[in-house]
Amino acid sequence: MDTLTATGRIRRVNGPLVEADDVPGASMYEVLELGERRIPAEVVAIGGGTVTLQAFEYTGGLMVGDTVRRTARPLSARLGPGLLGRVFDGLLRPLSSAPTWLSPQTLEPDDSATDGWHFVPGAEAGRPVGPGAVLGVVTGAGAVEHRVLVPPRVRGDLRFLAAAGKVGTDDAVARVGDREVGLFEQWPVRLARPFASREEAFLPLHTGQRVLDLLFPIGAGSATAVPGGFGTGKTVLLQQLAKWCDADVIVYVGCGERGNEMADVLGELAELADPRTGGRMIDRTVILANTSNMPMMAREASVFTAITVAEYYRDMGYHVVVVADSTSRWAEALREFASRTGALPAEEGYPADLSSALAAFYERAGRVRTEAGRVGAVTVVGAVSPPGGDLTEPVTTATERFVRGVWSLDRDLAYARHYPAVSWSASYSHDADAVGAWQAEQGNHGWAARRARAMSVLAEAARLNELAEIVGTRTLPGRERMTMLGGRLLRDAVLAQSALSSVDASCSAGRGSALLQLVLDVVDRCMTLIDRGVSATGLEEFDWGPLIRAREDAPADLDNRRAALMDALEALS
Incomplete structure (x- = not known):
C-alpha cells in the first residue's frame, strides 16, 4: 500500500485528542490529515494498533469512522522569502483575515x-x-x-x-x-538545524533598556526568562525588546496571549520607524500569533515553529531574537493534552516531561558558526506567567535550569508605576562577567566596577529600608541615609524608563553608562558632604528633579547637568 494514500479510521475524538485505527506504517511525530477538512494532526503515541494524535485545529464535526490520511512527513515549516513583515499562525500559515481560527485550514501553502x-x-x-x-x-x-x-x-x-x-x-x-x-524548503520544526560549531567569541545583546543592559546583560545567543505575575508589565517589556534590541531579525510568538495584545504589537511595529534601516520595524519582524482563542495544540507547536524560523535566518548569518509570550500558556497546553491522554501527572498536574520540553526549546539558542562559515545567533527571551505570581511553581523553576539569565518582574514595583518593573534582588545574569570582559576589550574599563557599585548600593539600600521601617529613617547615621538616598536616585534616575517617551524609550550603551556614572558621582559627593558635617536631612530634601530628568538628556548634555548638580550640592556646605 502506498504510504502517501494509506488511510485509517477515527475511533475516538476528545477535544484535540484523536485516536485512529488501521494506519499502517505511521511513525512518531508524523502529520496525518483527519476527515474531509484535512485537519492536520501529529502522532504522539503508537500502541496496540492504535495511533494517538494531537490535532492542530478545532475538531468539532469529526466523527468516529472518518478517514485518516498519511502525509509521510513530520510537522514542518515552509521556509523562504515572504516571512518578514507578515503574521502567521502557530504552524506558519499566513493569517490574512480574522478570525481565521473559526475556519480550519490545511497545511497546503x-x-x-x-x-x-x-x-x-x-x-x-x-x-x-x-x-x-x-x-x-x-x-x-x-x-x-x-x-x-x-x-x-x-x-x-x-x-x-x-x-x-x-x-x-x-x-x-x-x-x-x-x-x-x-x-522554499520544508524543515521539521522539532529538529534543530545543523551548524558547524558554537562560537566561543562573546558578543553582548544591547536591549535599549538600562536596567537590563547595565545590571543584567546577556550575550547574543543566550536564553533568558522573564517571570512575573499578572499586571507586572511582561508584555510591554517584551515589546520594548522587540522594538529596540540590536538584533537583525525579530521573531515574535504570541503563545496563548490575548488577541488585543497581539493586535497592539502588530499595530506598533507597523507604525514604528526602524532605527537600523530607516524603514518600518515590522519589515524585519516575523509574527506568529496563536492567541488564547485559537486551537490549543497549535500553541504547543508555535514555539518550535518560531525557533525554526529563527535558525533559518541564523544560517544566513543574522542575529535573531525570539520573543515568546508566554511559555506558561504553552505549558498549560501540554498539561491539558496530557490529562486527556491519561498520562500520570507530575507536580501541579504538568506532564513529567515538562523539563525535557522546555530544554528542547531553550537549548536551541546559541551563537554559532554555520556550515558555510558565517557567524549567526539565536537569542531566546521567554516570558513566564506563574499563577498568582508564585515563582516557585513548576514552569518557572524548570525554566531557570536552562537559561543564562532571569529578568524577574516585581509586583510592588509595577504597582508603584516603576517600569520596567525588573527586580534587582531577584534577577540575575550568568553573562555579566563576560559582558564586563568584552567592555574592557572595547576600552570601557569601568563598566564592571560601575555595575558592581550600583548593585551594592541597591542591595544595601534595600536592607536599610527594611530597618528604617522599624526604627525610623532619622535614627540612622548620615552615611546610611545617603545610601538609602543613593538607592532611590538609582531607581528613579537610571532604572526607571518610559516606554512612551520619544527620547527615553530606548537608551544607547553610551548614554546609559554616562547616566549611571553621574548618579554614582552624586552619591559619592553626598557621602563627602556628610563627612564634612552637612545635614543628611538637607541632602534628602534637596531638589533632585534635575537629576531624575537627566534620563531625557543626550550624552553631550550630561556634562552640563553634572556641573550644575555638583555646584548646587557644593553650595550646601
Whole structure:
C-alpha cells in the first residue's frame, strides 16, 4: 500500500485528542490529515494498533469512522522569502483575515499573494558547493537581505543556476548534484538545524533598556526568562525588546496571549520607524500569533515553529531574537493534552516531561558558526506567567535550569508605576562577567566596577529600608541615609524608563553608562558632604528633579547637568 494514500479510521475524538485505527506504517511525530477538512494532526503515541494524535485545529464535526490520511512527513515549516513583515499562525500559515481560527485550514501553502520573487544569482555554475553556500539573493523580501542557501545535508557540483529575474514559488533556482533547490524548503520544526560549531567569541545583546543592559546583560545567543505575575508589565517589556534590541531579525510568538495584545504589537511595529534601516520595524519582524482563542495544540507547536524560523535566518548569518509570550500558556497546553491522554501527572498536574520540553526549546539558542562559515545567533527571551505570581511553581523553576539569565518582574514595583518593573534582588545574569570582559576589550574599563557599585548600593539600600521601617529613617547615621538616598536616585534616575517617551524609550550603551556614572558621582559627593558635617536631612530634601530628568538628556548634555548638580550640592556646605 502506498504510504502517501494509506488511510485509517477515527475511533475516538476528545477535544484535540484523536485516536485512529488501521494506519499502517505511521511513525512518531508524523502529520496525518483527519476527515474531509484535512485537519492536520501529529502522532504522539503508537500502541496496540492504535495511533494517538494531537490535532492542530478545532475538531468539532469529526466523527468516529472518518478517514485518516498519511502525509509521510513530520510537522514542518515552509521556509523562504515572504516571512518578514507578515503574521502567521502557530504552524506558519499566513493569517490574512480574522478570525481565521473559526475556519480550519490545511497545511497546503497559500501562495496566492505573490506571483513570484525576483532572484539575483550570486554563485558560479560548475563549481562544488556545500550546505549553507549562497546561491543568490531575493530582492523585496524584507528589510534584511534574503539569501538563498544550499539546504543542509546537500552538497555537490552546482550544475544549474537560474539567471536573474522573476522565479515562481515552485520553480527550481539551482541544481546541486542531483538535487533541485528552490526558493522554499520544508524543515521539521522539532529538529534543530545543523551548524558547524558554537562560537566561543562573546558578543553582548544591547536591549535599549538600562536596567537590563547595565545590571543584567546577556550575550547574543543566550536564553533568558522573564517571570512575573499578572499586571507586572511582561508584555510591554517584551515589546520594548522587540522594538529596540540590536538584533537583525525579530521573531515574535504570541503563545496563548490575548488577541488585543497581539493586535497592539502588530499595530506598533507597523507604525514604528526602524532605527537600523530607516524603514518600518515590522519589515524585519516575523509574527506568529496563536492567541488564547485559537486551537490549543497549535500553541504547543508555535514555539518550535518560531525557533525554526529563527535558525533559518541564523544560517544566513543574522542575529535573531525570539520573543515568546508566554511559555506558561504553552505549558498549560501540554498539561491539558496530557490529562486527556491519561498520562500520570507530575507536580501541579504538568506532564513529567515538562523539563525535557522546555530544554528542547531553550537549548536551541546559541551563537554559532554555520556550515558555510558565517557567524549567526539565536537569542531566546521567554516570558513566564506563574499563577498568582508564585515563582516557585513548576514552569518557572524548570525554566531557570536552562537559561543564562532571569529578568524577574516585581509586583510592588509595577504597582508603584516603576517600569520596567525588573527586580534587582531577584534577577540575575550568568553573562555579566563576560559582558564586563568584552567592555574592557572595547576600552570601557569601568563598566564592571560601575555595575558592581550600583548593585551594592541597591542591595544595601534595600536592607536599610527594611530597618528604617522599624526604627525610623532619622535614627540612622548620615552615611546610611545617603545610601538609602543613593538607592532611590538609582531607581528613579537610571532604572526607571518610559516606554512612551520619544527620547527615553530606548537608551544607547553610551548614554546609559554616562547616566549611571553621574548618579554614582552624586552619591559619592553626598557621602563627602556628610563627612564634612552637612545635614543628611538637607541632602534628602534637596531638589533632585534635575537629576531624575537627566534620563531625557543626550550624552553631550550630561556634562552640563553634572556641573550644575555638583555646584548646587557644593553650595550646601
